Amino acid sequence: MTVTVLFAAPPPRWDQYRAPLTEALAEAGVDARLVTEAPDPSAVDYMVFAPSGPVSDFTPFTRLKLVQNLWAGVETIVDNPTLTQPLARMVDDGLTEGMVEWVTGHVLRHHLGMDLHILNQDGVWRNDIVPPLARDRQVGILGLGALGTACARALAALNFRVTGWSRRPRDIPGIACRSGEDGLAEVLAASGILVLLLPLTPATENTLDARRLALLPGGAVIVNPGRGPLIDDEALLAALDTGAVGHATLDVFREEPLPPAHPFWAHPRVTVTPHIASETRPRSAARVVAENIRRGEAGAPFLHLVDRTLGY
Ligand SMILES: NC(=O)c1ccc[n+]([C@@H]2O[C@H](COP(=O)([O-])OP(=O)(O)OC[C@H]3O[C@@H](n4cnc5c(N)ncnc54)[C@H](OP(=O)(O)O)[C@@H]3O)[C@@H](O)[C@H]2O)c1
Numbered sequence: 001m002t003v004t005v006l007f008a009a010p011p012p013r014w015d016q017y018r019a020p021l022t023e024a025l026a027e028a029g030v031d032a033r034l035v036t037e038a039p040d041p042s043a044v045d046y047m048v049f050a051p052s053g054p055v056s057d058f059t060p061f062t063r064l065k066l067v068q069n070l071w072a073g074v075e076t077i078v079d080n081p082t083l084t085q086p087l088a089r090m091v092d093d094g095l096t097e098g099m100v101e102w103v104t105g106h107v108l109r110h111h112l113g114m115d116l117h118i119l120n121q122d123g124v125w126r127n128d129i130v131p132p133l134a135r136d137r138q139v140g141i142l143g144l145g146a147l148g149t150a151c152a153r154a155l156a157a158l159n160f161r162v163t164g165w166s167r168r169p170r171d172i173p174g175i176a177c178r179s180g181e182d183g184l185a186e187v188l189a190a191s192g193i194l195v196l197l198l199p200l201t202p203a204t205e206n207t208l209d210a211r212r213l214a215l216l217p218g219g220a221v222i223v224n225p226g227r228g229p230l231i232d233d234e235a236l237l238a239a240l241d242t243g244a245v246g247h248a249t250l251d252v253f254r255e256e257p258l259p260p261a262h263p264f265w266a267h268p269r270v271t272v273t274p275h276i277a278s279e280t281r282p283r284s285a286a287r288v289v290a291e292n293i294r295r296g297e298a299g300a301p302f303l304h305l306v307d308r309t310l311g312y
Pocket residue numbers: 072073074090091095142143144145146147148165166167168169170197198199200201203204225226227251252275276277278279312
């Protein structure tokens with residue numbers, strides 16, 4: 001039977017996804033009609049969704065078996081009251097690989113103190129500062145999901161001492177895994193460099209507030225490719241002003257694009273990147289979409305389902 005798949009993402013994405021999705025669905029053996037408009041919503045079987053696209057009311061899609069989000073974060077759709085169908089987030093090898101590269105790059109920048117030389121090409125021969133080896137640097141990762149675990153493993157492979165924190169206890173070889181409030185305090189107290197890869201949910205908002213920022217070692221570096229509201233901005237700015245936090249590399253913000261007048265742009269201890277840490281890659285993501293549709297048609301459980309009560 002032919003299934004109807006609605007691609008409900010902003011139009012420019014269609015140019016990127018049409019060919020990979022068509023190919024992946026064929027490879028998965030799914031007989032699909034891929035459309036960008038649905039004059040009859042009740043005839044749509046699956047939806048590939050991204051925010052700011054054509055769909056915000058899911059009520060008319062009465063036959064829908066799955067909404068497959070194109071992005072890893074689902075905070076803009078998870079509490080949509082019209083969505084009653086299963087929702088899957090994106091777990092894409094390409095997205096994960098990109099995040100590992102971005103996180104590793106920024107952690108190494110701070111670990112090696114690269115700015116000292118990159119920003120000071122002034123004729124002064126500064127050869128007296130030797131960074132410690134990675135084996136002597138503790139990196140904390142908040143969030144040990146698809147992205148956090150991959151980043152933790154990559155950093156551990158470079159010999160960093162990695163501790164991670166998640167909601168449920170985890171067991172990842174080579175990573176000291178912690179959970180719970182005490183576990184968080186332990187991770188923060190140990191982290192010279194702290195990476196945030198939590199999803200944004202009611203439970204994770206302001207994870208780094210003034211009290212928890214104060215648990216970090218003096219001069220610690222924060223790298224946030226997770227979501228802006230994981231951090232209390234005012235508390236972070238206060239900690240940066242005193243040097244209690246040595247630097248923050250921020251990819252995500254409460255308001256995006258980050259307004260030009262926002263103090264983060266001008267702060268000497270902040271690096272702003274414009275939500276580019278990693279992106280879903282059409283070719284590998286299309287295979288994930290196709291596999292989930294294949295599963296739906298075969299009566300197999302969907303992959304990467306979101307727990308609506310937890311929000312991720
Ligand atoms: N900047 C970018 O370009 C970019 C790109 C992609 C994704 N992201 C962000 O990265 C986030 C993580 O993605 P992912 O695919 O790794 O998500 P994921 O697989 O769902 O993992 C989430 C992790 O966070 C933990 N967690 C959730 N709620 C928690 C809580 N209340 N307390 C402690 N730990 C909690 C989870 O714990 P359990 O293991 O116990 O479930 C899990 O380890 C996304 O939600 C998105 O916001 C950013």
